[in-house]
Amino acid sequence: MTKSTFSSMKNAFVAAIVLFPATALAECTCEAEEGDRDKALALKYKLAALASILAAGATGVCLPVLAKWIPALSPERSLFFVVKAFAARVILSTGFIHVLPDAFESLTSPCIPEHPWGDFPFTGFVAMVAAIGTLMVDTYATSYYSRRSRVKSAGGDKERALGAHTHAVHGHAHGPVSLDAGSGDTELLRHRVISQVLELGIIVHSVIIGIALGASESPKTIKPLIAALTFHQFFEGIGLGGCIAQAKFNARAVAIMAIFFSLTTPVGIAIGIGITNIYSETSPTALIVEGVFNSASAGILIYMALVDLLSADFMSPKLQNNGKLQLGANLSLLIGAGCMSLLAKWA
DSSP: OOHHHHHHHHHHHHHHHHHHHHHTTSOOSSOOOOOOOOHHHHHHHHHHHHHHHHHHHHHHHHHHHTGGGOGGGSTTSHHHHHHHHHHHHHHHHIIIIIIHHHHHHHHTOTTSOHHHHTTSOHHHHHHHHHHHHHHHHHHHHHHHHHHHHHHHHHHHHHHHHHHHHHHHHTTOOOOOOOOOOSHHHHHHHHHHHHHHHHHHHHHHHHHHHHHHHHHOOOHHHHHHHHHHHHHHHHHHHHHHHHHHHHHTOOHHHHHHHHHHHHHHHHHHHHHHHHTTTTOOTTOHHHHHHHHHHHHHHHHHHHHIIIIIIIIHHHTSHHHHTOHHHHHHHHHHHHHHHHHHHHHTTTO
């Protein structure tokens, strides 16, 4: 995936998010539940959530990236695989247990028109299309990077061959040196594509969650979400940070990706706070937009977690040839699943 392509995708998503609050202002066809509403107390909880989630996200995504100062978290160490397995399971659980059910709830709500939303299972369809689309982006981006790498490699070989010929004239012939852009370069390219696509999937649901939390006026709803989303954002950040660390981007690209991830949910909360008085969670348009975005996000996250994170690591020679590491990774996987499943009680 080229920088311009990824940038265009980000810009398109940001544009959609900017338009989301406006679409949420359509007429309501259902009465919003009153519950307990306390604007002043809710605002305090929202600000606490914003600070807590921002700190957790930034810490989580930076830990693997700063592994050169924390040797235990280096991508070459066994502990990295165990922690990444836990984080990948957090991402998978996010897709299956948190985002997808929310999408089903939004797109099957009695507040949206029966036709066409009741005539077809749009939630599963959008998630499937998003997963297929992610596969296509994954494939084409990897193919593009591989071709570009081969072209650079061929150019390097040509220069080396010319250099060897020149040295031969002076009696110092060494022969052309081939540049091996094989498995090592291919793996690096895969990590770069994975990190970019994964971040795109994460920011979709992160902003939606942030807007929903920021627009709520119920302290009882917000309070348990603070701890749940802080935990969620921290380990999601570790998963993404691990991919970024393995991709070996330059410092500027790493900083941009880390900042972008860290700010998505807090920005969503800020948007939600700004539209609290005019936002209606039962607006048909809001429910449809939220449901479609959540469905797409679930498809992306489920694909990325299963195919690019868990499958790639669990089938790697490092894990396959180490029984203790396999056991540790599997236990970490199950613990991560259990923790995120438990969080579904509150978030």
